[in-house]
Amino acid sequence: GENVEQHPSTLSVQEGDSAVIKCTYSDSASNYFPWYKQELGKGPQLIIDIRSNVGEKKDQRIAVTLNKTAKHFSLHITETQPEDSAVYFCAAGLSGGSYIPTFGRGTSLIVHP
Amino acid sequence: DTAVSQTPKYLVTQMGNDKSIKCEQNLGHDTMYWYKQDSKKFLKIMFSYNNKELIINETVPNRFSPKSPDKAHLNLHINSLELGDSAVYFCASSPAGFGGTNYGYTFGSGTRLTVV
Numbered sequence: 067g068e069n070v071e072q073h074p075s076t077l078s079v080q081e082g083d084s085a086v087i088k089c090t091y092s093d094s095a096s097n098y099f100p101w102y103k104q105e106l107g108k109g110p111q112l113i114i115d116i117r118s119n120v121g122e123k124k125d126q127r128i129a130v131t132l133n134k135t136a137k138h139f140s141l142h143i144t145e146t147q148p149e150d151s152a153v154y155f156c157a158a159g160l161s162g163g164s165y166i167p168t169f170g171r172g173t174s175l176i177v178h179p
Numbered sequence: 180d181t182a183v184s185q186t187p188k189y190l191v192t193q194m195g196n197d198k199s200i201k202c203e204q205n206l207g208h209d210t211m212y213w214y215k216q217d218s219k220k221f222l223k224i225m226f227s228y229n230n231k232e233l234i235i236n237e238t239v240p241n242r243f244s245p246k247s248p249d250k251a252h253l254n255l256h257i258n259s260l261e262l263g264d265s266a267v268y269f270c271a272s273s274p275a276g277f278g279g280t281n282y283g284y285t286f287g288s289g290t291r292l293t294v295v
Contacts, residue, residue, distance in 0.1 A: 098282050109183075109269050109286030110222070153220055165210075165273070165282050166235055169222045 068093040070158050072170025080178050085146050087173045089156035090138040096158040099139050100167065101130060104153045114141070117161075146177045182206070185270045185287035192260055193295055200255045200290045202270030209274060210234070211253040212284070213245060216267040228253050260294045267291050 069092040079085050091099075097118035102110035116123045116130045116139065123130050127146075132139040139158075143150055153174050159167035185202045192198055204211065213225040226245045227235035233245070242258040253270060270287040 100283055102284070102286075104220075107288075109271075109288050110284070111286065112283040115283055155222065159282075161282050166212075166224055166227055167282075172220045172222075174220075 068096055068158055068168040070156060070168045070170045072156050072173060074173060075171065076174045076176070078176045078178065079146050081146060081148060083146055085143045085150070085175055085177075087141045087154055087156070087175070088138060089140070089158070089170050090136075091158040091168075092137065093158070093160070094134075094137065095160050098159055098161045098165070098167070099130070099132060100157050101128075101141050102155045102157070104155065104172075106152075110155055143175075146175075148177050148179050151175055151177045183270055183272050183285050183287040185268075185290055187290060188288065189291050189293075191293045191295065194260055194262060196260050197256070197258045198260060198292070199257070200268055200270075200292075202253050202255070202287060204251055204270075204272040204285070206272055206274075206285060208272035208285070209250060210272065211247065211250075212271045212273070213253065213255050214269040214271060214286075215239075216269060216289070218266070222269070226253075226255075257292075260292075262294050265292055265294045 072089045100115035103113045104110040127144050129142045153172045156170040157167035183204045210229045212227045215223045228247045230250050231247045244256045247253045267289045271284040273284050
């Protein structure tokens, strides 16, 4: 089965800095890679996703890159703000009728004002 | 509002009791899930239903039984609660399914279960 490793487990930055969270996956068949943001007391929320036929995707201050050869993908947040503070999860899986992604263990991002 | 709604938000109960958590989605999604999040934030899949049919049943004690009366509802019933069942339980839905192309999850806000 799929195995997803996520690093770092905790990331502390100053407001305005960039933050990068990295994930590696093991199953080369995986083709869908979402990222979720979980704020305190809430459920995870999908913030961006990327498919294996794309190398990079950007949405305002967040971007995701995918390296299929190396089997790793990363979340990049630029110009961080205190409201970016949350736990971020990556996931990997094979899209299809019984799609069940494997989640990383999460990264707690703290943005200091 | 379009959403995944689960109730209750908090549940405190004694060991040995039976309890249920309800989940409803009005997004028209075909697939619903139950996840358990432990104290270290790890998200573990428990069950997946597609159009009221059980697709995935991971290794969970048979004290946990999902029930899907229709594709918009997926409830979780737990018998004989144990201390180790304390966690946050999330319901989620996704348009993923046969022929679908969008696989992102929409999660509910979670039910914090505390067994004392």
